[in-house]
Amino acid sequence: MPRKRVDTIEDLKAVYFIYGDEELLVEQALRRLKDLFAGQADADFNMESINADETGAEHVIDSAETIPLMASRRLVIARNVDKLSRKEQDVIAAYLERPNAATTLVLVAKVPEAGERRDSNVIKKVESNALFKKAIAAGAEPLKLSWAPRGRQKKVEDWVTDEFKRRGKKIDRDARDMLLERVGRELRDLGDAVERVCLYAADTDLVGVEEVEKVVVPAAEQGVFELIDAVADRRRDLSLYLLNKLVRQGESPHRIFSLLLRQFRLIARCKSLSHDHEYGQIATVLAIPPFLVGKCLKQSSKFSSERLRSAFGEFKVAQVELHSNRYLGEKEYQTAILEMLIVKIIG
Secondary structure: OOOOOOOOHHHHOOEEEEEEHHHHHHHHHHEEEEEEEEHOHHHHHEHHHHHHHHHOOOHHHHOOOOOOOOOOEEEEEEEOOOOOHHHHHHHHHHHHOOOOOEEEEEOOOOOOOOOOOOOHHHHHHOOOOHHHHHHHHHHEEEEEEOOOOOOOOHHHHHHHHHHHOOOOEEHHHHHHHHHHHHHHOOHHHHHHHHHHHHOOOOOOOOOOOHHHHHHHHHHHHHHEEEEHHHHOOOOHHHHHHHHHHHHOOOOHHHHHHHOOOOHHHHHHHHHHHOOOOHHHHHHHHHHHHHHHHHHHHHHHOOHHHHHHHHHHHHHHHHHHHHHOOOOOOHHHHHHHHHHHHHHHHHH
């Protein structure tokens, strides 16, 4: 959002240029801008988000020059504008000299995504970009969303505290430190963890170590649960890739099997209970966090009752094979058993 407080869409400038190296901060700023528009204009007719590097500059300009419908302003968000060719950047630069007064055009530079290697020069590259310079010269307001390496740790800690506060909760210092230790410092991962903790701790205002400990899986173990979710979501290629990756990293096939079986038991129980139990009741009956009930119910929609019964038959066969004395010490063979199990479950 703009630096100065903006209460109405009429207060917005004609052009903003958003850039930075923190993907979630950029997305949150865009979300606040969209929410402001959605509350004061018909978003279906007056809001458009465009990947400029895919559609081209002409589409961006056509959208920006469109007259608002039953509203005083129109919002156009153009992403990855710094990835356009020099010729196409010139097309946008020409528009900036005489922008449509009834449109707020938000130019967004490419932002490193969560998990992507952090480029220390990403901001300098944007600020040296010809379109950025022309936009600022034409009166666009720049919004840099970045945390410099120096002091970043403290800022991430404050951000986590603020995210809990935004959801009406407080988190004590030890619990916050545990959250950061288990999740790491990528904002996207932290945001997901905060959401899960808040769903679990719905009935308490103060989040402590106990809540974090029960909900947040240490980063070192997340790969196993990523595999389990991939299987439950019936994504065969990803599941087989993750399985072999985990085994190469030293993960036990027996542990993977046990966790897979546990998840499918939960999926089956949730599916069965959903016929005559409400969401909260299922969580109580199974003694699991509400967010996990939601995940299991979503995954259960991908499996009919008949397919689940068939899957448990495959689990039984695989279990016998895995515990056969003949092959107990052969990890390669055990991995092959898990591969066949996953293929049969997914179908």
